[in-house]
Amino acid sequence: MMEGPTRPLLIAAALAFGLAAYRRFSTPDRARALAAFSTVQQVFQHPRCQNCHIPGDAPLQFDAGLPHAMAVARGPAGRGAPGLPCATCHGESNPPASYGPHAPPGAPHWGLPSPEHKMAWIGLSPGALCETIKDKQRNGGRDFAALITHVSEDKLVLWGWNPGGERSPVSVPHDEFVARFKEWAAAGGPCPSD
Numbered sequence: 001m002m003e004g005p006t007r008p009l010l011i012a013a014a015l016a017f018g019l020a021a022y023r024r025f026s027t028p029d030r031a032r033a034l035a036a037f038s039t040v041q042q043v044f045q046h047p048r049c050q051n052c053h054i055p056g057d058a059p060l061q062f063d064a065g066l067p068h069a070m071a072v073a074r075g076p077a078g079r080g081a082p083g084l085p086c087a088t089c090h091g092e093s094n095p096p097a098s099y100g101p102h103a104p105p106g107a108p109h110w111g112l113p114s115p116e117h118k119m120a121w122i123g124l125s126p127g128a129l130c131e132t133i134k135d136k137q138r139n140g141g142r143d144f145a146a147l148i149t150h151v152s153e154d155k156l157v158l159w160g161w162n163p164g165g166e167r168s169p170v171s172v173p174h175d176e177f178v179a180r181f182k183e184w185a186a187a188g189g190p191c192p193s194d
């Protein structure tokens with residue numbers, strides 16, 4: 001039974017497991033997860049993301065977050081008002097550079113989150129942003145796994161790194177953003193206390 005080399009191996013395994021559990025909740029790991037979250041925050045509050053994740057009913061434009069021209073509105077499903085859907089101007093991909101820097105950019109399913117789960121990030125403190133991202137009432141019912149899939153693959157998210165025209169892309173590389181998001185989620189998604 002537990003003789004010879006088996007017993008010390010079991011003890012070593014138990015110790016390793018205990019150490020892993022301890023490290024998971026220890027202060028240095030929490031500090032690392034909070035540092036990872038600050039990279040996540042930088043991305044969520046970049047103009048390329050927050051111009052669509054707005055508290056009101058009209059998207060914003062440019063790095064300064066000015067109201068979108070032509071009185072464009074969210075509409076019942078986020079795809080624009082019945083008479084003026086986003087797709088009137090925004091296609092499935094960015095137009096060729098020859099259309100000029102102010103042509104409407106594009107990506108599949110261009111639109112705003114629906115009025116029922118609009119989730120605004122503009123001006124939130126790190127702690128409030130963190131709670132908002134995790135809140136299933138406000139994030140379309142997504143758990144961490146679904147959020148990770150969304151930030152890794154969603155076409156509107158990816159557009160933030162290929163925004164067309166002279167718009168500046170999100171300032172953190174996409175793979176680094178996803179790695180930091182996963183690191184933060186793996187630690188249970190701790191939030192800064194501000």
Ligand code: HEC
Nearest residue numbers: 043044048049052110111112113119139140150156157160
């Ligand atoms: C063109 C508008 C647009 C842009 C730009 C955009 N999003 Fe979104 N985002 C949406 C829409 C629409 C949804 C809702 C999609 C759904 O529920 O299937 C959404 C949903 C999300 C969600 C899920 C939580 C929620 O509120 O539903 C996250 C997380 C998210 N976006 C992150 C980002 C990040 C990060 C960026 C920038 C890199 C970004 N988005 C850029 C329109 C946009």
Ligand code: HEC
Nearest residue numbers: 051059061062072073079080085086089102103104111112
């Ligand atoms: C009548 C045409 C038109 C309609 C309809 C329209 N847009 Fe736009 N949109 C534009 C143009 C043109 C630009 C580029 C403006 C520029 O760069 O000068 C733009 C730019 C944007 C941007 C880029 C913002 C940035 O980061 O600088 C977003 C986001 C956006 N629109 C969202 C939407 C959404 C969401 C809808 C539907 C609710 C919509 N637009 C409907 C013409 C339109």
